[in-house]
Amino acid sequence: KAGVTQTPRYLIKTRGQQVTLSCSPISGHRSVSWYQQTPGQGLQFLFEYFSETQRNKGNFPGRFSGRQFSNSRSEMNVSTLELGDSALYLCASSSTLNTEAFFGQGTRLTVV
Amino acid sequence: GENVEQHPSTLSVQEGDSAVIKCTYSDSASNYFPWYKQELGKRPQLIIDIRSNVGEKKDQRIAVTLNKTAKHFSLHITETQPEDSAVYFCAASKNTGNQFYFGTGTSLTVIP
Numbered sequence: 001k002a003g004v005t006q007t008p009r010y011l012i013k014t015r016g017q018q019v020t021l022s023c024s025p026i027s028g029h030r031s032v033s034w035y036q037q038t039p040g041q042g043l044q045f046l047f048e049y050f051s052e053t054q055r056n057k058g059n060f061p062g063r064f065s066g067r068q069f070s071n072s073r074s075e076m077n078v079s080t081l082e083l084g085d086s087a088l089y090l091c092a093s094s095s096t097l098n099t100e101a102f103f104g105q106g107t108r109l110t111v112v
Numbered sequence: 113g114e115n116v117e118q119h120p121s122t123l124s125v126q127e128g129d130s131a132v133i134k135c136t137y138s139d140s141a142s143n144y145f146p147w148y149k150q151e152l153g154k155r156p157q158l159i160i161d162i163r164s165n166v167g168e169k170k171d172q173r174i175a176v177t178l179n180k181t182a183k184h185f186s187l188h189i190t191e192t193q194p195e196d197s198a199v200y201f202c203a204a205s206k207n208t209g210n211q212f213y214f215g216t217g218t219s220l221t222v223i224p
Contacts, residue, residue, distance in 0.1 A: 004155075031210045043156070043201065043214040056211040059113075090155070094210040098144045101210055103155040 001026060004093050004104035012110045018079040021107045025072050025093030031055075032074040033101060034066060037088040046089075049074050081111045114139040116204050118215025125192050126223050133218045135202035136184045142204040145178060145185050146212070151198045159200075160187070192222045 005024040013019050025032050033056075034046040045058040049068035068074045072093075078085055088108050092101035115138040125131050137145075146161035162169045162176045162185065169176050173192075178185040189196055199219050203212040 033210050033212070035212075035214075042216040043203075043212075045211050045213065048209050048211050050209065055209045058211070092210070097209060098205055098207050099210070100146060100158050100161065101212060103148075103157070105155050 004091060004102050006089075006091055006104035006107050008107060009105065010108045010110075012112060013081050015081055015083060015111055017081050018077065019081060019109060021076045021078075021089055021091075021109075023074045023076070023091035023093075023104055025074070025091075026095075026102055029093035029095050029102070030072050031094040031097075032068055032072065033092045033094070034074070034076050035090045035092065036060070037090055037106070038086075043090065046076065078109075083111050085109065086111045114142055114204055114206075114213040116202060116213045116215045118202050118218060120218060121216065122219045122221075124221045124223060127192060127194060129192055131187075131189045131192055131196070131220055131222075133187045133200055133202070133220075134184060135186070135204075135215050136182075137204040137213070138183065139204070139206065140180075140183065141206045142213075143207065144205045145176070146203050146205075147176060147187050148201045148203065148214075149198045150201065150217075156201060189220075192220075194222050194224050196220060197222045 033048040035043045048056040066076045088106045143164035148156035150156040175188045202215040
């Protein structure tokens with residue numbers, strides 16, 4: 001069974017630009033969550049999608065948005081990039097409610 | 113919302129010794145507590161988890177204990193080996209989805 005796949009692995013963007021990150025969950029997993037990982041803050045929850053609906057949302061500004069498609073693949077978008085958005089963005093998929101999250105390898109975003 | 117605190121932030125032990133990492137949580141509704149191990153440059157991976165109806169769980173050299181009254185849970189690693197060196201994260205979640213609140217991580221170094 002293929003694991004969680006995130007693309008691209010690395011991105012360099014300029015302040016003010018926008019970016020889209022993609023996540024393909026494990027086959028059969030309908031829950032996809034996104035996390036921002038930084039050295040100082042650890043892993044912080046962005047949002048969770050289940051069956052194309054946002055089920056939970058973390059405390060991030062509206063510049064961070066996401067969506068999920070009918071095949072459970074998910075995208076995350078960040079608009080008007082700021083230097084502080086530089087981080088590793090991890091997505092995770094789960095098979096059922098409140099259970100193990102399987103993480104992708106992440107997308108390393110650098111904003112210059 | 114939930115607040116998870118984790119201590120210590122760094123831990124060095126001699127090979128063969130035990131390591132203990134402690135976490136506290138604030139939301140009494142949290143009922144699932146996973147522990148993730150993240151090696152340098154790799155994705156977080158689940159090493160053990162516990163639910164609120166269980167006080168202790170063990171898997172070979174790894175054990176987790178949970179005290180619901182005090183709202184704290186701990187990871188115990190016995191007979192540590194150099195390959196145990198990594199960053200360990202505790203997390204808490206509840207039955208509203210797959211939204212995990214993570215501690216800030218413990219960097220464990222096992223000295224051969």
